[in-house]
Amino acid sequence: xxxxxEDRIARVRRVVDAARIVATxxxxxxxxxxxxxxxxxxxxxxxxxxxxxxxxxEELLLLVQRAVPAAHVHVIxxxxxxxxxxxxxxxxxxxxxxxxxxxxxxxxxxxxxxLRAIAxxxxxxxxxxxxxxxxxxxxxxxxxxxxxxxxxxxxxxxLVIRKHGxxxxxxxxxxxxxxxxxxVGLASDIVPFDQRGCVSPRIVFVVGDSDRVNAFxxxxxxxxxxxxDLIPRGALSEDEKTDAVRYxxxxxxxxxxxxxxxxxxxxxxxxxxxPSGRHAHVVRIPSLTEITHLLAPxxxxxxxxxxxxxxxxxxxxxxxxxxxxxxxQRPPLDGPVDLRRI
Amino acid sequence: MSGERKLERSExxxxxxxxxxxxxxxxxxxxxxxxxxxxxxxxxxxxxVPGFARLVKARGxxxxxxxxxxxxxxVPTDAFKHARVSAFSESETPTTFRTSGTTIGAxxxxxxxxxxxxxxxxxxxxxxxLTHGPGTFSRAVVLGPSPKELPDSSLTHMIDLFAxxxxxxxxxxxxxxxxxxxxxxxxxxxxxxxxxxxxxxPFLVLGTSFAMVHFLDALGEAQFRLPPKSRxxxxxxxxxxxxxxxxxxxxxxxxxxxxxxEADIIAEYGMTELSxxxxxxxxxxxxxxxxxxxxxAHGIYAEPPWARVTPVDPDxxxxxxxxxxxxxxxxxxxxxxxxxxxxxxxxxxxxAGGFELLGRAAGSPPRGCxxxxxxxxxxxxx
Numbered sequence: 001x002x003x004x005x006e007d008r009i010a011r012v013r014r015v016v017d018a019a020r021i022v023a024t025x026x027x028x029x030x031x032x033x034x035x036x037x038x039x040x041x042x043x044x045x046x047x048x049x050x051x052x053x054x055x056x057x058e059e060l061l062l063l064v065q066r067a068v069p070a071a072h073v074h075v076i077x078x079x080x081x082x083x084x085x086x087x088x089x090x091x092x093x094x095x096x097x098x099x100x101x102x103x104x105x106x107x108x109x110x111x112x113x114x115l116r117a118i119a120x121x122x123x124x125x126x127x128x129x130x131x132x133x134x135x136x137x138x139x140x141x142x143x144x145x146x147x148x149x150x151x152x153x154x155x156x157x158x159l160v161i162r163k164h165g166x167x168x169x170x171x172x173x174x175x176x177x178x179x180x181x182x183x184v185g186l187a188s189d190i191v192p193f194d195q196r197g198c199v200s201p202r203i204v205f206v207v208g209d210s211d212r213v214n215a216f217x218x219x220x221x222x223x224x225x226x227x228x229d230l231i232p233r234g235a236l237s238e239d240e241k242t243d244a245v246r247y248x249x250x251x252x253x254x255x256x257x258x259x260x261x262x263x264x265x266x267x268x269x270x271x272x273x274x275p276s277g278r279h280a281h282v283v284r285i286p287s288l289t290e291i292t293h294l295l296a297p298x299x300x301x302x303x304x305x306x307x308x309x310x311x312x313x314x315x316x317x318x319x320x321x322x323x324x325x326x327x328x329q330r331p332p333l334d335g336p337v338d339l340r341r342i
Numbered sequence: 343m344s345g346e347r348k349l350e351r352s353e354x355x356x357x358x359x360x361x362x363x364x365x366x367x368x369x370x371x372x373x374x375x376x377x378x379x380x381x382x383x384x385x386x387x388x389x390x391v392p393g394f395a396r397l398v399k400a401r402g403x404x405x406x407x408x409x410x411x412x413x414x415x416x417v418p419t420d421a422f423k424h425a426r427v428s429a430f431s432e433s434e435t436p437t438t439f440r441t442s443g444t445t446i447g448a449x450x451x452x453x454x455x456x457x458x459x460x461x462x463x464x465x466x467x468x469x470x471x472l473t474h475g476p477g478t479f480s481r482a483v484v485l486g487p488s489p490k491e492l493p494d495s496s497l498t499h500m501i502d503l504f505a506x507x508x509x510x511x512x513x514x515x516x517x518x519x520x521x522x523x524x525x526x527x528x529x530x531x532x533x534x535x536x537x538x539x540x541x542x543x544p545f546l547v548l549g550t551s552f553a554m555v556h557f558l559d560a561l562g563e564a565q566f567r568l569p570p571k572s573r574x575x576x577x578x579x580x581x582x583x584x585x586x587x588x589x590x591x592x593x594x595x596x597x598x599x600x601x602x603x604e605a606d607i608i609a610e611y612g613m614t615e616l617s618x619x620x621x622x623x624x625x626x627x628x629x630x631x632x633x634x635x636x637x638x639a640h641g642i643y644a645e646p647p648w649a650r651v652t653p654v655d656p657d658x659x660x661x662x663x664x665x666x667x668x669x670x671x672x673x674x675x676x677x678x679x680x681x682x683x684x685x686x687x688x689x690x691x692x693x694a695g696g697f698e699l700l701g702r703a704a705g706s707p708p709r710g711c712x713x714x715x716x717x718x719x720x721x722x723x724x
Contacts, residue, residue: 080711142711166711198711242656242669249659249685250418252400253393254425270424271448276712297448338711 003097008064009057011093016333018117019086020053022110031109036082038194038234043082045231050192051083052090052333062334067094070138070160074131075101076151077111078143079166081193084337085111088142088164091336093123095138100126131155138162164338167303168273169201169328170295172288172312175208179216182307185325186280187223189306190263192329194234195276198338199304199321199328202273204282205291213267213284214256221258221265224278233262236277243275251281273298291315303338304328348390352429352679355383356459359675362648363462366470372647380411380673383682390429393421394681411650411673412661416685419615422450427615429679430455439496441614452496452614455679460617463676464500465507467646471621472508472546472575472608479509480542480569481516483530485549485557488518496614497577501548504575508546520553525560534566544571547600550578551592558595567601573625574600577610593640604640611643611699615684617676618649623695644696648675651697653690667691667700 022028032043055063073092077085085103089111092099103111103125115125131139131151135158141151142164152161169189173182189201204220206213236244248264251257255268263278271294272281283294292315295302305312308322316322319339321331331337361373387394388405397415398405408414421427428435435453443449454460473479482505492498505517516533519526537545545568549557554576574596589609597604605624612619620643645651652661653668662668670686677684689700 084711144711164711168712196712200712202712238656245657245659246418246420246685246687249397249416250420250424252397253417253421253427256396257400268424272420272424 003069005061005064007097008067008069008094009060011097012060012063012090014120015086015090015093015114015118015123016053016055018114018119019051021117022113023047023051023053025113028109028113032082032107033234035107035109036193036234037237038082039232041231042192042194042234045192046081046083050081050329051086052330053086055333059332059334062332063091064094066335067091068138068160070096070136072096072098072100072134072137074126074134074137074139075099076128076139076141076143076147077102077104078141078147080104080107080142081197082107082110083193084142085114087333087337088140089114089118089123090333092138092140097122098137099123100130102126102128102130131159134159140164164198164336167198167301167338167340168203169199169304169306170302171201171204171306171325171328172291172309173204173206173208173216174288174307174309174311177307179212179219182325183216183219183223185327186220186306187227188326189328190224190278190280191227191231191233194236195278197329199331200276201304201306201328202276202279202281203271203295204280205285205288205294206282207285207288210284213282217256217258217265217267217282220280220282221260221263224263224265224280225260228260228262228278233278240275240277244277244279247272247274247279247281271295271298288312288315300340303340304331348429351386352455355379355386355678356456358382359459359648359678360462362675363459363466363646366647367466376648376650376673376675377409377411379675380414380682381405381408383675383678384408384411384414386678387429387680387682391427391680393417393425393427411683412652412671414673414683416654416659416671416683417681418685419450419613419687421681422452422615423448426451426453427680428453428455435679438494439499439614440494442495450614452680457499459676459678461503463618463646463648465503467619467621468500468504468575469508471610471623471644472504472573472625474544474571478571479544479546479573480537481511481533481545482509483533483545483547484518484520485525485547485553486518486520488514488521490514491521497550497612500612500619504546504548510543520549525553525557527560530566534568537569538567542569544569544573547572547574549574549576551576551589552578554592554596558592558599561599565599565601572600572602572606574602574607575610575621576607577612589641609640609643613684613686615681615686616649616672616674618646618674620645620649620651620696641698642693642696643699649673651690651692653692653697654685659685664692670697 029043033040073096075088075092138160140162141148148163171186206216251266257266265280267282269284274281304321305316306323306328358379365372385405388398435455437454439452441450489498489502506512519530593604593607596607609622623644650673652671654671655662656669667689670688670690672684690697
């Protein structure tokens with residue numbers, strides 16, 4: 001029997017419908033907050049504003065077109081933001097009616113709730129040994145580079161591995177941009193998931209002189225400070241705390257930094273990638289053309305860029321997601337978040 | 343303040359730092375408290391190193407009030423990648439050592455106006471930690487590139503210095519055994535065989551841990567019997583350079599391969615951002631007084647009197663309680679023209695006779711899929 005585009009879209013819709021139910025389950029908030037380190041408000045924000053529960057027909061069609069039909073897909077959810085299982089499972093079901101899911105041991109709550117709500121025996125939880133039983137099909141692995149490498153090494157011949165690794169987002173503030181609006185929009189891109197998403201912005205290029213750049217950094221710091229009143233930052237891990245202190249001290253030496261209880265915004269003329277946890281690094285550039293050489297060493301890690309302007313798009317590969325300020329963490333459900341390797 | 347006055351102050355501070363080395367070599371007490379000179383150097387750096395001046399200002403500190411080294415803000419090693427850490431301009435610093443680089447491409451740079459203090463300190467503490475006495479090594483075997491191949495590496499510079507100064511028989515051709523990443527086992531075999539026949543004095547083998555691993559891999563089950571009393575100095579980690587090997591196993595394998603005692607395999611800890619080095623003292627102390635560490639355990643590194651390593655809380659940057667693990671905050675009086683206090687990324691713990699090096703924090707697996715700082719770092723004693 002042929003698996004038509006309509007069949008595949010219908011399967012994805014059922015997954016999205018299930019996610020809509022899960023998103024309104026208040027019993028999930030505390031367990032997810034505990035496992036992710038996010039504040040309760042941060043979890044609520046993720047479920048309310050960053051779960052793709054209303055995709056358009058065009059988006060679903062594109063999602064299905066981007067998915068390669070397969071006999072079976074095994075999904076490995078190793079390191080993700082907590083809402084990511086929806087997109088990962090949706091993308092897998094766009095490929096195949098038969099999907100096994102290895103949830104993250106550290107954040108299993110959302111994925112397990114989603115699988116329960118999907119209630120389809122062909123879409124089921126499986127453990128790490130499950131791929132050994134497969135001789136064909138695909139493995140979609142979402143995780144850190146080391147995890148991806150390990151999966152690749154252990155995978156049986158005949159399995160196609162689709163890798164979704166770590167990355168980060170980049171924002172650009174153009175000469176014509178209104179600094180206040182851009183800073184508020186960018187703060188709302190930094191806050192969700194406390195900046196641990198692979199499209200979370202970490203670097204901001206600001207075109208202009210040092211006064212303009214410093215003014216933007218101060219506005220962004222103020223916006224992050226205000227945002228914390230509504231969505232308090234969650235707990236940082238010990239590593240994140242250590243990296244944050246080093247980042248602040250390094251930026252004090254190399255440029256300037258505004259530090260608050262829940263954020264840091266650094267400024268310099270060189271690229272620094274701050275740690276996640278609501279830290280942004282603002283880089284002063286005289287013109288957009290500087291981006292190419294400044295970003296060159298990390299260009300392969302860039303997954304998303306804002307704003308969606310043609311003059312910016314020309315500096316990045318077609319695989320990066322372009323969006324408006326404030327929309328970086330709301331990519332349409334038209335494929336994996338990270339389009340670099342599909 | 344004029345450039346002449348800056349140079350004059352720098353020269354005077356270098357001389358005071360070298361006086362620590364002179365005293366050490368004579369097994370005499372240090373000429374002044376480390377804290378006093380550290381604060382003087384830090385005041386000089388607050389005047390002439392723009393980044394340090396910014397750091398001091400941002401933290402609301404007044405250098406004039408400093409009396410103890412722990413009041414001086416530490417410069418993170420990352421700063422060497424993103425700003426110039428020097429009191430002097432490029433044209434005034436003929437030597438720049440560079441770190442090996444990271445995933446994000448940034449290489450740390452440590453410029454030097456003069457290497458006089460660096461060389462004096464490195465040689466004095468290296469001699470004390472590695473040798474049996476003056477001129478006891480007949481030759482050096484360097485498992486690493488020559489300064490010609492890697493001119494901006496502080497490690498290569500230091501090893502070359504040792505190869506020249508701690509041996510009686512230096513020629514580049516019979517010292518450097520790695521070129522373009524290839525180990526010349528044939529020549530090494532020839533030299534060690536000849537040395538045994540001629541009853542040559544002991545060898546000093548110098549190299550990075552990853553070069554040693556490559557050497558052992560190339561060697562297989564074979565052995566290179568070194569002359570008696572030979573020693574091995576190994577330094578640095580493995581990350582991304584070779585298969586990782588437990589330090590105990592590496593020592594055991596090297597001991598077997600070179601037919602020497604494990605106590606004669608001595609680890610060094612250093613970094614491009616510093617001018618001083620730290621050594622295990624498993625075989626040290628045969629040449630002078632004041633070294634009660636002879637036979638100390640592997641994994642414990644001693645500082646020279648002109649440096650001090652303090653574990654600090656990674657969050658507050660304040661010293662941790664005795665015996666607790668913290669991030670290494672290193673006072674290095676030989677860093678006169680750059681950063682007298684450096685904040686490393688490695689974790690350490692004070693132990694009797696020195697500090698234990700615990701490497702980067704193992705940490706919990708990172709949350710989310712955003713790239714982590716750890717994933718972007720791969721650096722060291724460049």
